Amino acid sequence: DTGVSQDPRHKITKRGQNVTFRCDPISEHNRLYWYRQTLGQGPEFLTYFQNEAQLEKSRLLSDRFSAERPKGSFSTLEIQRTEQGDSAMYLCASSWGFNSGRAQGGNIQYFGAGTRLSVL
């Protein structure tokens, strides 16, 4: 099974520290998305990439957050100077993209298991 994988699964850090998460998408997918999910809520969009280009960033993505997808394959999400409010599940998803011509009926996004961040 070559689904979306995320690493680490859990991260505990102290306030003010930097953290970095990694996402490996399904290999054929050209779009990669980051979402954040807090307890009892639906995922909220953070940013997405088409190949290596970052096409959109949410207003939720403050300047402490940065995401990269340097070779159009895996992606990293870094949070600098973490705050307690950053505690959440960070989800990565990948897809073909609706306009790719390869999406089978809609732009189904396939999600990884997530990285749970706890900021103490």
Added chain:
Amino acid sequence: ELKVEQNPLFLSMQEGKNYTIYCNYSTTSDRLYWYRQDPGKSLESLFVLLSNGAVKQEGRLMASLDTKARLSTLHITAAVHDLSATYFCAVDRTVTDKLIFGTGTRLQVFP
């Protein structure tokens, strides 16, 4: 701004019963998705609905879409315990493929 609302937020139902989860969205959308999430797990795609009147069924779950009412429903038939999970609807638009999720409906099925 595109907003998605689900109700109920929590649903406790007995095995064998039927129920419907509702998903309303605020502005025109191109596609409507239903996902399932088990506790501590990621999201699993259930259905994608592309046009007005679309209906899809998988096992005991059936999803439908009314684009004029901006409403999708997820109908559960003869619930079983294995259906216990949180169900999310989400919408997106062709101009940007990001998903806008509802708050989710937590379903508990008891004997």
